[in-house]
Amino acid sequence: MSGASEGRILGGWLAPHPPHLVYAENPPQNEPRSSGGWEMLRWAYDECRAKLKAQRPDVIIVHSPHWQTTVGHDVLAVPKLQGLSVDPIFPHLFRYKFDLQVDVDLAESISEEARALGLTSKPMANPAFRVDYGTITSLHMMNPDWDIPMVGISANNSPYFHDPKTAQDEMIKLGEATRIAIQKSGKRAVLAASNSLSHLHFSAEPNPALPEDMSREHVFSHAQYEWDVRVINLLRAGKIFELMNILPDFMEEAVAEVKAGSLMWMLSAMEFPQLPAKLHGYGNVIGTGNAVMEWDLTEMHSRGTGSTQL
Amino acid sequence: MTLTFAALVPGLPHLLNPAPGSGHDALARAMAHIGDTLEAKGVKRILYYSTQWLSVLGTMVQAQPTISGVHVDASWHQLGEIPFSFKVDSAFAEQMSAAATAAGFRTQAINYEGFPIDTGTIVANRLINRHGIATGMISSWLYAGYEDTVKFGQSLADAIAADTAPTAVIAVSSLSGNYFPTDIDPREDHISSPEDDEWNQRIIALMSSGSFGAADLLVPTYAKTCRAEVGFKALAFLRGIGAAREKQGATCLQYGAIHGTGAAVIQFSC
Ligand SMILES: [Fe+2]
Numbered sequence: 001m002s003g004a005s006e007g008r009i010l011g012g013w014l015a016p017h018p019p020h021l022v023y024a025e026n027p028p029q030n031e032p033r034s035s036g037g038w039e040m041l042r043w044a045y046d047e048c049r050a051k052l053k054a055q056r057p058d059v060i061i062v063h064s065p066h067w068q069t070t071v072g073h074d075v076l077a078v079p080k081l082q083g084l085s086v087d088p089i090f091p092h093l094f095r096y097k098f099d100l101q102v103d104v105d106l107a108e109s110i111s112e113e114a115r116a117l118g119l120t121s122k123p124m125a126n127p128a129f130r131v132d133y134g135t136i137t138s139l140h141m142m143n144p145d146w147d148i149p150m151v152g153i154s155a156n157n158s159p160y161f162h163d164p165k166t167a168q169d170e171m172i173k174l175g176e177a178t179r180i181a182i183q184k185s186g187k188r189a190v191l192a193a194s195n196s197l198s199h200l201h202f203s204a205e206p207n208p209a210l211p212e213d214m215s216r217e218h219v220f221s222h223a224q225y226e227w228d229v230r231v232i233n234l235l236r237a238g239k240i241f242e243l244m245n246i247l248p249d250f251m252e253e254a255v256a257e258v259k260a261g262s263l264m265w266m267l268s269a270m271e272f273p274q275l276p277a278k279l280h281g282y283g284n285v286i287g288t289g290n291a292v293m294e295w296d297l298t299e300m301h302s303r304g305t306g307s308t309q310l
Numbered sequence: 311m312t313l314t315f316a317a318l319v320p321g322l323p324h325l326l327n328p329a330p331g332s333g334h335d336a337l338a339r340a341m342a343h344i345g346d347t348l349e350a351k352g353v354k355r356i357l358y359y360s361t362q363w364l365s366v367l368g369t370m371v372q373a374q375p376t377i378s379g380v381h382v383d384a385s386w387h388q389l390g391e392i393p394f395s396f397k398v399d400s401a402f403a404e405q406m407s408a409a410a411t412a413a414g415f416r417t418q419a420i421n422y423e424g425f426p427i428d429t430g431t432i433v434a435n436r437l438i439n440r441h442g443i444a445t446g447m448i449s450s451w452l453y454a455g456y457e458d459t460v461k462f463g464q465s466l467a468d469a470i471a472a473d474t475a476p477t478a479v480i481a482v483s484s485l486s487g488n489y490f491p492t493d494i495d496p497r498e499d500h501i502s503s504p505e506d507d508e509w510n511q512r513i514i515a516l517m518s519s520g521s522f523g524a525a526d527l528l529v530p531t532y533a534k535t536c537r538a539e540v541g542f543k544a545l546a547f548l549r550g551i552g553a554a555r556e557k558q559g560a561t562c563l564q565y566g567a568i569h570g571t572g573a574a575v576i577q578f579s580c
Contacts, residue, residue, distance in 0.1 A: 070385040070489055071569070084424035089366045091422045120492045128391045129382045130426065154384075161491060203453060204367055204416060 007182045010055055012191040012266045013048055014235075014277075014293040016257075017064065017137035018285035019087045019094035021045070024212055027144060031095040037212030044281025044292035045141040051294070052143055058187040059103045060142060061110075061151040061178060064194040065260030066134030069154040073114055073174050076100075076131070076152035077107040077123030087133040093211060098136050103149040106185050110151065113177035113184075119170060121177075124154075138194040153178070155260040164248055171261040175268025182269075191269055193262035197231055198224035198254035198289035205286065220287035227254040228282065228289035235277040235293055240267060254289075275300045313470050313580050315348040315478035316553030318544055318560075320573035321362055321430025322484070323389045325437060329496035333566040340564035340575035341437035344480075347577070349441065354475040355399050356439055357446040357466075359547045360482035361540035362430035365449035368416030369462065372396075372447035373403035374425065383429045394432045399444040405469045406446065413465035415451075430482035438480065448547075450540055456529060459543045463550020470551070479553050483544035485510045485572030487537035494569065502570030506536045510565070510572040513542075517576060520559040522549060536572070553578045 022030050024037040052060075067074075079102055087094035107123060114121035135152045153174070159167040182189045198220065206216035219225040227250055234243040251259040258264070267273075273295055280292040319341050328334035348356070363370075378395040403419045410417040431447055439445065454462060470477050486506035501507040509532055516525040525545065533541045548554040558579040565574045 067384055071491060071493060074387070086422055086424040086426060088364075088426050091420060091425050095422060095424060122388065124387050126382045126387045126391065128380050129387055132384070158491070201366075 005186060007185045007187040007189065009179065009182055009189050009191060009270055009297055010057055011297050012193065012270050012295045013142065014263065014291055015048070015062070015138040015142055015192040015194055016041070016196045016290035016292065017066070017134040017194045018196065018288065018290060019090050019133050019137050020211065020285050022096060022137050022140055023093040027140065029097045032093055034212050037214055038217070038283055038285060040281050041283040041285070041290055041292060047280040048142050048292060048294065049144070052148065052190065055190070057148060057190040059106055059149050059151060059189045060139060060192055061153065061189055062135050062138050062192040062194055063153045063155065063262040063265045064132055064134035064138065065155045065257055065262060066132040067152065067154040069156050072120040072122055073156045073170070074122050074124050074154040075107040075111045076102050076129070077104050077111070077125050078102055078127045078129065079104050081127070081129060081131055083130050085131055085133050085136050094133055096133070096136055098131055099146065100131060101149045103151050106181060106187060107151045109181040109185060110153065110178050113181045114174055117173045117177050119173055119177065134194045138192050142192060153265070155262065159259050159261055167261065168264060171264035172268040175265045178265070178269040179271070191266045193266040195260065195262045196257040196288045196290045197228045199257045200224055200255050201287040217284055218287070219284045219289060224254050224289055228291070232279055232282065232291055232293070236279055238274050238276040240272045240274060270295060270297060273297060273300055312473055312475060312477050313467070313479060313552055314351050314353050314476040316480070316548060316578040316580050317344050318481045318483065318548065318574065318576040319344065319434050319438070320484055320568060320575070321360055321433045321482035322568045322573070323383050323386045323392060323429055323433055324496065324568050325433055326392060327389070332496035332499055334496065334499070334568060337564050337566050337568070337573055337575060338437055341434065343563060344575060344577060345438040345440055348438070348478045352476050353443060353478040355402065355444045355446065355477045357448065357477060357479045358431045358434060358482060359448045359450065359479065359544065360428050360430035360434070361450045361544055362428040362482065363447065363449045364452050364540070366452050368418065369410060369451045370449040371403045371407045371417060371419045372398055373400045373419035374398055374421045374423070375400045377427060381427065381429065381432050392432055392436065394427065394436065396427070396435060397442055397444050399446055402473065403446055405473065406448065406466050409469035410462060410465045413461070415462050415465060434480055434482045450543060454543070456526070456541060456543060456546045459546035460550040463547045467550065467552045479548065479551055481544035481548050483542065484539040484568070485513065485536070485574055487539045487571050490570040499567045499569060501567045501572055506572060509536045510574070514562050514565060514574055514576070517554065517560045518562055520557040522554045522556050548578065553580060
């Protein structure tokens with residue numbers, strides 16, 4: 001806690017969650033063993049780890065596409081969540097014993113602020129809940145010591161149910177609710193949008209005998225690569241409005257995982273910062289495009305760069 | 311032929327502790343009735359095909375011999391903890407996997423402690439299988455279309471026919487998938503639109519009269535109009551495996567709504 005002063009967002013990370021990254025690292029929590037792989041993305045996450053060690057935020061707030069909720073934008077609100085999370089798609093790579101500390105006060109406050117803005121949201125208060133692999137992978141890659149409390153927000157099905165405008169409006173409101181709750185909490189928060197970029201993937205592992213065979217890893221198609229580069233370049237240039245304009249096409253043509261709303265939520269919480277995002281690394285995982293990117297709002301404040309309300 | 315029984319059932323957790331005054335209780339009772347019927351028919355193995363178990367890299371077949379635990383649904387976590395316990399016929403899982411693979415479908419038998427069992431399979435098993443009959447679980451491969459799913463079902467029909475254990479096939483799926491995007495009073499639950507209701511009843515009527523060929527033709531429009539769960543591939547699976555045969559009319563035991571989606575308990579003539 002940083003005392004009675006207004007809380008703030010220190011920064012945000014595009015923090016993709018292919019379980020392969022955890023598998024490649026061989027942490028004690030994950031049962032399967034590997035000989036490494038996907039280093040470009042894992043080295044990128046090293047930068048995030050070092051930054052968080054230096055910043056010591058009070059909380060990391062993650063929005064994950066793999067906690068899907070039909071009704072509401074729900075928020076994990078149990079002080080301690082423990083268990084075994086097995087990835088239903090890649091169970092041979094990800095069987096992770098998780099042990100999370102949740103900032104329940106902040107979680108409940110985000111949910112309350114979301115309701116105040118007209119969204120449906122409820123705290124997830126069931127201690128037997130099994131946390132999804134997206135939340136766990138992003139948090140593990142950012143902070144493998146798990147010594148910073150977290151808040152997990154679900155991906156409501158709205159982008160797949162409503163028209164894109166309604167869905168986007170919901171994510172913008174959810175970002176606002178998150179920001180207001182952080183400000184009221186007095187805490188220093190880091191945000192994580194647990195998203196890949198282009199999301200077309202191979203329909204089978206290229207080398208099932210050696211999933212980490214990097215000689216077989218590559219982007220799904222050149223068109224997907226071009227989309228990823230276009231989006232990354234806009235983010236690197238801080239051109240948020242241009243990004244917003246092309247996001248619907250990106251979602252459609254590259255089946256981009258940002259459709260689940262995590263990136264929009266984070267940009268909204270950060271008030272759509274006109275700030276060049278820093279690319280720490282890009283890599284492909286079973287054909288998908290993934291970037292580890294950072295928005296350091298402490299730099300923005302010291303440089304006086306603006307943010308924008310949409 | 312040892313396919314002894316087949317049904318289509320809903321698989322949402324509202325059915326386990328039906329809210330007083332809601333229509334969920336009647337659906338749950340119909341599923342319990344199905345359990346009684348299949349037991350009376352001497353069923354020794356229940357195979358679940360749930361469209362809530364989505365696989366990406368081909369089809370998965372559950373092969374862990376015993377599975378138990380406590381499940382909390384990702385969406386409906388406020389409905390509480392659901393204890394579950396399965397005895398899986400792992401040898402038959404391997405046979406199904408081999409049969410589907412031989413037919414050209416990438417299929418793997420999986421055996422991992424802690425693998426997430428989908429809510430649909432858990433709910434169906436709780437209501438239908440009250441005396442520990444052996445089970446099997448088959449995933450719904452995301453990239454298989456309706457026709458592919460029919461063929462996939464056919465590949466398993468041979469494995470079932472070649473085996474002596476009387477077997478029930480239970481497809482777990484909603485009908486129309488348009489839900490209410492906000493919380494509702496379960497006592498006021500109803501199909502989310504008259505159009506969805508009409509479509510559901512039309513599809514049920516076709517199944518009841520054994521007009522499955524006609525139903526097949528309507529499924530693409532039905533799925534698009536009403537967001538029938540996962541393209542209503544549950545019917546494709548039942549068609550392929552030989553449960554939903556032309557002119558063999560099915561019996562709808564109960565039809566209702568769960569949070570606006572369509573739910574029906576339908577028994578097929580095997
Ligand atoms: Fe993902």
